[in-house]
Amino acid sequence: MFFPAEASPSKRADDPLALDTFVCEVVAMMRMVTPPLAPFVDRLPLPSRLIATEHDGQLTVRIRAGEHRFHRDLPASSIWGFEGTVPGPLIEAERGQPVTVEWRNELEGPFPVSDTVAPQPTDADGVPVQCLPGLSGGEPERHTAGLTGHTVVHLHGGLTPASYDGWAENIFAPGQPMDQRAALLWYHDHVMGITKFDVYAGLAGLWIVREDRERDLGLPEGPPFEVPLLIQDRNFDLDEQGRLTGRLVHKTDPEVMEAFAPFTVVNGKVWPVLDVQPATYRLRVLNGSNARTYRLVLLGDGAPELPVPVPADGLLLASAERADLLVDFSDLAPGSELTVLNTAAAPFDGSSFPVADAENAADLESLLPYPQVLRFRVVGEAKVRRPIPRELVTDYELPAAEALARARRRAIALVEHERADEPSMLTMRELAVATDADGGPRVSVIDGGETTRYRVVAAHFEDMTTFFPMLGEYEVWQLINLTGDTHPIHLHLDPFQILARHPIRYEIPEDGIGDRDLAATITLGRDPDDELDHAIDENERGLKDTIRVNPNEIVEIAVRFTTFSGRYMYHCHILEHEDRDMMRPFVTMAPELMPFMA
Numbered sequence: 072m073f074f075p076a077e078a079s080p081s082k083r084a085d086d087p088l089a090l091d092t093f094v095c096e097v098v099a100m101m102r103m104v105t106p107p108l109a110p111f112v113d114r115l116p117l118p119s120r121l122i123a124t125e126h127d128g129q130l131t132v133r134i135r136a137g138e139h140r141f142h143r144d145l146p147a148s149s150i151w152g153f154e155g156t157v158p159g160p161l162i163e164a165e166r167g168q169p170v171t172v173e174w175r176n177e178l179e180g181p182f183p184v185s186d187t188v189a190p191q192p193t194d195a196d197g198v199p200v201q202c203l204p205g206l207s208g209g210e211p212e213r214h215t216a217g218l219t220g221h222t223v224v225h226l227h228g229g230l231t232p233a234s235y236d237g238w239a240e241n242i243f244a245p246g247q248p249m250d251q252r253a254a255l256l257w258y259h260d261h262v263m264g265i266t267k268f269d270v271y272a273g274l275a276g277l278w279i280v281r282e283d284r285e286r287d288l289g290l291p292e293g294p295p296f297e298v299p300l301l302i303q304d305r306n307f308d309l310d311e312q313g314r315l316t317g318r319l320v321h322k323t324d325p326e327v328m329e330a331f332a333p334f335t336v337v338n339g340k341v342w343p344v345l346d347v348q349p350a351t352y353r354l355r356v357l358n359g360s361n362a363r364t365y366r367l368v369l370l371g372d373g374a375p376e377l378p379v380p381v382p383a384d385g386l387l388l389a390s391a392e393r394a395d396l397l398v399d400f401s402d403l404a405p406g407s408e409l410t411v412l413n414t415a416a417a418p419f420d421g422s423s424f425p426v427a428d429a430e431n432a433a434d435l436e437s438l439l440p441y442p443q444v445l446r447f448r449v450v451g452e453a454k455v456r457r458p459i460p461r462e463l464v465t466d467y468e469l470p471a472a473e474a475l476a477r478a479r480r481r482a483i484a485l486v487e488h489e490r491a492d493e494p495s496m497l498t499m500r501e502l503a504v505a506t507d508a509d510g511g512p513r514v515s516v517i518d519g520g521e522t523t524r525y526r527v528v529a530a531h532f533e534d535m536t537t538f539f540p541m542l543g544e545y546e547v548w549q550l551i552n553l554t555g556d557t558h559p560i561h562l563h564l565d566p567f568q569i570l571a572r573h574p575i576r577y578e579i580p581e582d583g584i585g586d587r588d589l590a591a592t593i594t595l596g597r598d599p600d601d602e603l604d605h606a607i608d609e610n611e612r613g614l615k616d617t618i619r620v621n622p623n624e625i626v627e628i629a630v631r632f633t634t635f636s637g638r639y640m641y642h643c644h645i646l647e648h649e650d651r652d653m654m655r656p657f658v659t660m661a662p663e664l665m666p667f668m669a
């Protein structure tokens with residue numbers, strides 16, 4: 072059985088609150104709060120399958136407006152979706168076999184999502200209270216009404232030529248070898264500034280790459296034992312009587328930039344139920360939410376028996392992260408029910424879980440009032456148990472020490488720039504080692520007796536490109552988080568590997584964060600008040616394309632770009648951050664062209 076039951080130990084032995092206590096509290100909360108929609112009444116929908124080899128690798132996907140029912144008791148919602156569905160079709164491709172997708176934009180207005188910043192309601196003492204679910208007043212932001220259907224598709228995690236990577240393309244990868252390892256990828260809209268709206272409206276779907284090497288492991292492939300799970304959160308408008316209308320609402324609460332919605336939706340249904348046989352299932356899980364991080368806990372029994380253990384307090388998935396999970400239901404009696412809950416706070420800062428005492432009541436308020444995600448119900452008698460492979464990846468080599476020693480190093484600071492009377496700006500400041508001749512503010516990184524001084528060379532998307540990685544060579548990127556929240560940073564093109572999470576403490580002088588400048592003193596080593604363990608979870612050690620960068624830490628990744636030269640992007644995958652303004656370009660270069668770079 073995968074992710075842990077309530078008997079799992081707390082992450083810190085001295086922590087007075089064990090995980091089981093916490094989960095019980097979450098369950099109690101779940102029972103106390105009557106959800107506005109009945110949980111576990113809709114069956115989990117499975118997206119239609121588009122198998123590339125059955126179409127000679129030539130696929131056409133129409134991007135259309137449609138109607139979708141997110142819950143039995145909700146009116147139909149207007150959506151924009153691939154093939155007019157939420158989620159879009161599940162595309163299955165074969166390693167080494169090219170796939171051409173014609174993304175045909177047939178979108179028609181009006182834009183199906185209301186965008187609003189809700190006024191924060193307060194209680195009688197003026198203390199802010201949560202205003203979930205629904206709109207709870209507030210003027211809808213008018214700009215979204217004018218959206219007419221611009222879209223551009225990015226295959227997330229795809230080894231894709233630059234011209235088809237989502238800058239301005241209509242067609243994906245004609246005639247290119249698709250030499251990409253077996254993996255769960257996803258395709259979604261990537262339009263500058265409005266990705267948060269277009270994905271929220273429904274423009275996302277899953278893409279599975281298969282190969283024979285992986286088939287040798289004997290894992291489930293296709294229905295019924297391989298189940299794609301696209302997890303998202305959604306909010307709906309209320310009518311004047313306070314009833315849910317089904318209209319999608321992208322609501323940003325005051326104080327935070329992100330849109331966190333109260334209803335967890337899996338494959339387009341709020342809190343669905345999946346009937347499973349007493350068998351081994353393979354769950355292909357994607358967090359496709361705009362901003363929400365999930366810590367998934369399965370309430371049931373059993374102990375983890377996987378090659379890669381998941382964290383004791385639950386499996387963390389930030390926006391765009393995926394997990395490939397094996398669940399063995401074979402020892403469960405018919406009628407058994409297991410429930411997946413989400414215990415992560417929003418906004419998410421890497422904390423293990425909020426301690427439920429009076430002092431931290433506010434922390435508990437950051438949890439979902441309805442933490443349900445999905446329920447499994449065991450039906451049938453026929454047991455199908457598969458052996459679980461001890462080794463999942465048989466063709467992956469760690470970067471050699473000498474390759475890392477000569478790797479080009481890059482540093483990026485994640486900063487939040489607060490602006491008077493305006494929403495904050497989150498940016499990624501690309502840093503270059505400063506010389507004595509350089510004027511201006513400095514970022515000093517102190518590692519033991521060694522100090523490195525940097526200056527900011529780029530701060531906004533439109534600034535000049537400063538990263539020109541050479542194909543085939545490893546680079547080490549340092550992602551330095553100087554904000555209070557966790558940011559899932561995604562690199563386009565090739566996957567990377569996490570090398571380290573270094574705890575840091577830092578000081579930023581008053582006015583240290585300018586529109587482009589940055590002054591900061593960063594010291595490697597943990598702050599005594601820092602409660603994060605900054606550990607690398609076992610399931611993070613493989614190849615990844617999105618990595619969580621927690622507060623007070625530097626994440627070091629090793630990346631080697633291959634195959635394709637051209638202009639790509641890296642960005643925070645909290646879509647509201649990506650749209651403002653945590654995104655930067657980089658240009659991969661063929662080695663023989665490097666001598667000609669000035």
Ligand SMILES: [Cu+2]
Pocket residue numbers: 497557558559643644645648649653
């Ligand atoms: Cu972010």
